[in-house]
Amino acid sequence: MNDTLDGVDSDALPTVRLQGIEKRFLHTRALGGVSLDLGTGILGLLGPNGAGKTTLLRILATVLAPDAGEVRLLGRDPARSQDRLEIRRRLGYMPQEPGFHRNFTAFEFVDYVAILKEMTNRRRRHREVERAMELAGLSGVARKKIRALSGGMRRRVALAQSLLGDPDLLILDEPTAGLDPEQRLRFRDMVSRLGEDRTIIVSTHQTEDVAALCQQVVVMNGGQILLRGTPRDVAEVARGHVWLADGRDPRARLAWRTAEGRHRNIGDAPAGAELAEPTIEDGYLLLVGEQAFSEAA
Amino acid sequence: MSWHADSALMETYALGVLDQAHASSIEAHLLRCERCRDSIAHLLGRSRLDGLWAGIEERLDPARPSVIERVLALFGVPDHVARLLAATPSLRLSWFAALAVALGFAAGAARAGRLGVLLFLLVAPLIPLAGVAAAYGPAVDPTYEVALAAPMRSFRLLMIRAMAVLVTSTALVGLAAMAVPHLGWMAAAWLLPSLGLSTANLALSSYWSPHRVTAGLVAAWATAVVLSERLSSVHYAAFHAAPQAVFAIVAAVSILTLARRREAFDMRRRA
Numbered sequence: 421m422n423d424t425l426d427g428v429d430s431d432a433l434p435t436v437r438l439q440g441i442e443k444r445f446l447h448t449r450a451l452g453g454v455s456l457d458l459g460t461g462i463l464g465l466l467g468p469n470g471a472g473k474t475t476l477l478r479i480l481a482t483v484l485a486p487d488a489g490e491v492r493l494l495g496r497d498p499a500r501s502q503d504r505l506e507i508r509r510r511l512g513y514m515p516q517e518p519g520f521h522r523n524f525t526a527f528e529f530v531d532y533v534a535i536l537k538e539m540t541n542r543r544r545r546h547r548e549v550e551r552a553m554e555l556a557g558l559s560g561v562a563r564k565k566i567r568a569l570s571g572g573m574r575r576r577v578a579l580a581q582s583l584l585g586d587p588d589l590l591i592l593d594e595p596t597a598g599l600d601p602e603q604r605l606r607f608r609d610m611v612s613r614l615g616e617d618r619t620i621i622v623s624t625h626q627t628e629d630v631a632a633l634c635q636q637v638v639v640m641n642g643g644q645i646l647l648r649g650t651p652r653d654v655a656e657v658a659r660g661h662v663w664l665a666d667g668r669d670p671r672a673r674l675a676w677r678t679a680e681g682r683h684r685n686i687g688d689a690p691a692g693a694e695l696a697e698p699t700i701e702d703g704y705l706l707l708v709g710e711q712a713f714s715e716a717a
Numbered sequence: 718m719s720w721h722a723d724s725a726l727m728e729t730y731a732l733g734v735l736d737q738a739h740a741s742s743i744e745a746h747l748l749r750c751e752r753c754r755d756s757i758a759h760l761l762g763r764s765r766l767d768g769l770w771a772g773i774e775e776r777l778d779p780a781r782p783s784v785i786e787r788v789l790a791l792f793g794v795p796d797h798v799a800r801l802l803a804a805t806p807s808l809r810l811s812w813f814a815a816l817a818v819a820l821g822f823a824a825g826a827a828r829a830g831r832l833g834v835l836l837f838l839l840v841a842p843l844i845p846l847a848g849v850a851a852a853y854g855p856a857v858d859p860t861y862e863v864a865l866a867a868p869m870r871s872f873r874l875l876m877i878r879a880m881a882v883l884v885t886s887t888a889l890v891g892l893a894a895m896a897v898p899h900l901g902w903m904a905a906a907w908l909l910p911s912l913g914l915s916t917a918n919l920a921l922s923s924y925w926s927p928h929r930v931t932a933g934l935v936a937a938w939a940t941a942v943v944l945s946e947r948l949s950s951v952h953y954a955a956f957h958a959a960p961q962a963v964f965a966i967v968a969a970v971s972i973l974t975l976a977r978r979r980e981a982f983d984m985r986r987r988a
Contacts (some may be wrong), residue, residue, distance in 0.1 A: 508868040
């Protein structure tokens with residue numbers, strides 16, 4: 421019985437199956453026994469810097485091999501050369517820091533990646549590049565040099581290359597970093613449509629993106645999965661730990677003044693406090709503890 | 718004109734999501750009706766207009782490939798291979814400019830006497846070596862990670878780029894060698910060391926990080942040339958028959974090692 425993203429038990433083979441994945445870099449443990457099964461849908465990966473998200477995504481993108489554990493992607497073993505090739509043919513990957521050949525135009529860059537994705541027929545390749553660029557909202561900047569594009573536009577170019585070939589498994593590492601609010605809304609619209617018939621894994625620091633987009637969330641810290649559930653499950657972690665007060669409560673681990681003028685306090689709520697409905701952000705902050713509090717402060 | 722296009726249809730058309738049959742009908746009507754043309758102008762958003770103009774511009778005046786791609790096309794290189802090569806750091810115009818300056822100094826020094834010739838022979842094999850080292854890898858290619866996750870084998874990409882760099886840099890060093898008078902057989906004495914060092918660099922990069930391998934090979938080569946010159950009773954000792962045979966063997970072993978280790982280029986070894 422497999423645990424699929426939408427919470428429905430299925431006998432179908434999961435798109436992603438990880439069992440006891442470990443990875444070390446010199447003396448640092450990046451991943452310590454991560455296990456995860458994923459089917460169709462959108463999974464949000466939340467965690468502070470150094471939680472192991474990028475290492476996990478690199479393993480899922482077949483870019484990095486684990487030291488121990490079993491990986492199955494699209495039913496295949498990426499440790500085997502032929503399987504790895506088949507996985508890569510059905511994979512889209514946007515790294516955390518996508519680099520560019522800055523002399524290329526946006527079109528030339530996406531075209532370059534299309535060639536790496538074995539699209540050698542020029543006419544068919546150019547049609548596919550145009551489709552991916554349109555999907556990423558880049559039709560108007562196809563001829564602009566990448567060095568002349570804004571940070572947000574460059575991320576959309578990186579997103580466009582990951583959409584080439586209509587991949588079954590899409591891995592996006594911090595796709596909304598640097599996007600303005602309108603671009604983020606367009607991104608959510610596009611990803612939610614794509615997620616209807618494939619597996620999408622989105623690593624992000626933006627809890628509101630996860631709440632709006634993802635059917636499932638994995639919260640990571642210290643190379644381990646702390647919680648796997650729905651965005652609602654993450655929020656529930658903070659139930660009874662968020663309260664409103666007229667001022668900053670000295671007992672709160674974190675507090676801020678809301679638009680209504682009152683203070684939202686997070687921590688161990690005092691007796692009789694006016695409890696507030698928790699959000700996914702509250703739950704995330706409580707789950708990952710001190711590191712997230714210091715990052716948020 | 719007694720009728721006008723339905724406003725709901727016009728709005729759908731302006732959004733670009735109207736079906737083909739209705740869109741053709743609206744377009745035919747717009748050609749004849751000034752009032753509807755005025756109203757559609759207000760419905761089209763700025764970004765959609767910009768996108769349409771960019772599309773028209775692209776069709777009328779398609780972007781020209783880069784100089785490198787156009788030169789490669791002249792030699793019959795397919796467009797997709799030319800694009801892979803255009804992304805090679807050591808096939809850029811700035812790289813060739815730096816290379817021309819370095820070769821100019823080395824060839825100039827070679828005219829000054831025996832030590833100048835030795836300097837030229839020391840530098841000549843390092844130019845293809847540096848070019849191959851800068852062709853592909855995590856430290857030099859900004860799209861390295863995207864390329865790794867793509868189905869094209871990294872080894873194949875590396876070979877395509879390395880071969881192109883070897884051919885172009887060897888040709889340029891060869892031209893510089895011919896420009897130095899009275900070199901005789903010495904004009905070709907750098908060829909086998911160059912091949913040996915470049916292939917060894919590729920083979921050893923399957924075990925260790927490419928920039929460390931390159932630095933080690935440059936240091937080892939410079940030390941070997943200087944020491945052999947100081948310790949041997951003959952001039953240009955590092956370029957005589959026995960060392961040449963050693964470099965031929967190094968090249969052969971490196972090529973065999975590369976073929977056996979090609980899978981090592983397919984994944985990252987570090988974070």
